[in-house]
Amino acid sequence: MNSEIKKEFLDRVKALEERLGYQFKDKSLPLTALTHRSFAVEYHKKITDYEVLEFLGDAVLSLIVSEILIKTFPEAREGELSQIRSAVISEAYLSKLARVLNLGELVLLSRGEIAQKGMERESLLCDVFESVFGAVYVDCGYEIETPRKIFNKFFKDRLIQDIKKGDIPRDYKSLLQILTQKIFGKTPKYRVITAEGPEHDKTFTVECSIEGLKTTGIGKSKKEAETKAAQKAFMELSQKEKEEKN
Ligand code: MN
Numbered sequence: 001m002n003s004e005i006k007k008e009f010l011d012r013v014k015a016l017e018e019r020l021g022y023q024f025k026d027k028s029l030p031l032t033a034l035t036h037r038s039f040a041v042e043y044h045k046k047i048t049d050y051e052v053l054e055f056l057g058d059a060v061l062s063l064i065v066s067e068i069l070i071k072t073f074p075e076a077r078e079g080e081l082s083q084i085r086s087a088v089i090s091e092a093y094l095s096k097l098a099r100v101l102n103l104g105e106l107v108l109l110s111r112g113e114i115a116q117k118g119m120e121r122e123s124l125l126c127d128v129f130e131s132v133f134g135a136v137y138v139d140c141g142y143e144i145e146t147p148r149k150i151f152n153k154f155f156k157d158r159l160i161q162d163i164k165k166g167d168i169p170r171d172y173k174s175l176l177q178i179l180t181q182k183i184f185g186k187t188p189k190y191r192v193i194t195a196e197g198p199e200h201d202k203t204f205t206v207e208c209s210i211e212g213l214k215t216t217g218i219g220k221s222k223k224e225a226e227t228k229a230a231q232k233a234f235m236e237l238s239q240k241e242k243e244e245k246n
Contacts, residue, residue, distance in 0.1 A: 005028065005031055009031050010027070013027050013031055015106055019101045019102070020132070021153070022136060022146070025139055026139055030135050030139075031047075032049070032050055032131075033050050033128070033131040033132045033134065033135035034107050034131075034132075035049045035050055035107075035108045036050065036108060036110070036113065036118070036128075037051065038109055038110035038112065038113045039108040039109050039110050050131035050134075054128075054130045054134060055134070056137060056138070057129075057132065057135070057137065058089070058130045060133045060134060060137045060144065061089055061094070062089055064144070064152075065085055065159070066081070066085060068159060069081050069088075072163075083174065087171055090126075091122045095123075095129070097129055097155055097158075098125035098126065098128060101154070103128045103129060104119035104120060104124070104125055104128070107119050133151065172231040173227055175230075176188055176208075176210075179234060179237055179238060180210050180211075180237070183237065183241070184210065184211050188210040189209050189210070190206055190207070191207045191209070192225075193206065202220070203218060203219070203220060204218070204219055204220070204222050205217070205225060206218075206222060206229050208226065208229035208230055210237075215229045215232035217232065
């Protein structure tokens with residue numbers, strides 16, 4: 001398999017190895033980790049895309065992050081830990097980590113995706129970050145030790161700092177739900193008001209309503225718009241709560 005890997009691909013694999021400080025035994029794994037589906041479709045020979053490694057890497061990262069969290073916050077309860085973990089392994093946060101290693105420039109994309117600056121998209125950066133950790137995990141014979149060492153070397157200190165500073169994306173939909181349950185004994189409702197633009201590039205406006213309070217959020221996906229609307233409602237309600245306590 002190794003001898004079949006073309007030089008242009010091998011350069012990317014080498015660059016990835018240098019950035020990780022890790023030499024792959026099977027060079028086809030890092031190549032797969034860097035291959036976006038659009039490239040696999042466009043390329044005339046058979047080549048595997050990163051989706052299965054991404055699926056695996058998602059679980060690998062979840063395990064590594066869980067370990068850091070329970071060791072750093074030994075007093076935290078399960079609910080709190082899982083909220084922090086889902087914020088950490090979110091697209092918004094993992095894409096930030098992918099940027100630290102400049103993974104975007106190593107991804108093999110179709111010409112169309114390159115023209116649309118696909119390598120800068122959060123979702124793509126997050127996926128590649130996951131697939132790279134999936135590739136290391138498989139290359140080591142499915143053991144967690146090496147991917148954990150690589151992750152910790154680059155990201156552990158930063159991650160702990162970001163959590164302590166509150167500098168990780170928060171899951172405002174669940175925060176709001178917990179708060180409205182407490183105040184009203186009810187959960188908020190979400191409704192799409194508008195979805196505008198062409199199919200591949202829609203913009204959504206979502207309304208969040210709870211007990212007479214209405215907020216709206218705009219985003220490139222329903223989820224993003226809901227999160228923004230939830231954030232506004234959460235801010236307003238928690239502010240009111242504070243004022244009433246004082
Ligand atoms: Mn993903």
